[in-house]
Amino acid sequence: QVQLVESGGGLVQPGGSLRLSCAASGFTLAYYAIGWFRQAPGKEREGVSFISSTDGSTYSADSVKGRFTGSRDNAKNTVYLQINSLKPEDTAVYYCAAAKAPPDTVVYVDSWYDYWGQGTQVTVSS
Numbered sequence: 001q002v003q004l005v006e007s008g009g010g011l012v013q014p015g016g017s018l019r020l021s022c023a024a025s026g027f028t029l030a031y032y033a034i035g036w037f038r039q040a041p042g043k044e045r046e047g048v049s050f051i052s053s054t055d056g057s058t059y060s061a062d063s064v065k066g067r068f069t070g071s072r073d074n075a076k077n078t079v080y081l082q083i084n085s086l087k088p089e090d091t092a093v094y095y096c097a098a099a100k101a102p103p104d105t106v107v108y109v110d111s112w113y114d115y116w117g118q119g120t121q122v123t124v125s126s
Contacts, residue, residue, distance in 0.1 A: 002026035002115055004096055009120030012086055016124070020081040022096030022117055030054065030074045032114075033099040033107040036081045038092035038122075045095075045110055049081055054103040064090075086124045093119040 008020040020036070034051040049070035050059045058070045069082045079096060097113035107113065 004098060004115055004117035006094065006096055006117040006120040009094060009122045011123045011125065013126050014087060014124055016086050017082070017084045018086065018122060020083070020094055020096075020120060020122075021078055022080070023076070023078045024098065025077070027098070027115075029072060029077050029079060029098060030056070031103075033101040033105050034070070034072065034079050035097045035099070035107060035110065035113060036068075036070055036079075036094060037097060037110055038090075038094045040089075040092040043092075046092075047108055047110060048094075050106050050108060051079060052104050052106045053099075053101045057104070057106070059106055083122070086122075088124045091122060091124050093121050095119045 003025045006022045033053040036049040039045040048064050067085045072079045096117045098115045099107040099113045
């Protein structure tokens with residue numbers, strides 16, 4: 001059974017950090033392009049971090065560059081999103097997603113993703 005399970009969300013004060021995890025089962029993450037997306041209430045879903053298939057290169061959206069970093073642990077079949085210097089506007093549900101893709105491919109379009117996790121809530125508030 002193909003599954004992505006996120007964890008690590010929570011309530012954090014502005015300026016704090018979180019590390020979100022996304023564990024895969026039923027398939028090998030290393031062969032898929034990975035995306036981290038977020039959706040705040042009343043807003044469209046936004047891609048924030050991307051990992052290319054196979055070579056694992058990472059990319060961040062301009063809106064979060066320097067604060068969000070994606071990574072992948074092939075041995076654990078898990079991807080991570082490190083979020084630093086959190087701001088109230090980072091409050092959202094965060095999702096990981098996996099897309100079937102040729103090697104060394106980044107997928108930026110959310111509709112191209114095949115598998116999605118259930119989401120984890122991140123709330124930034126004092």
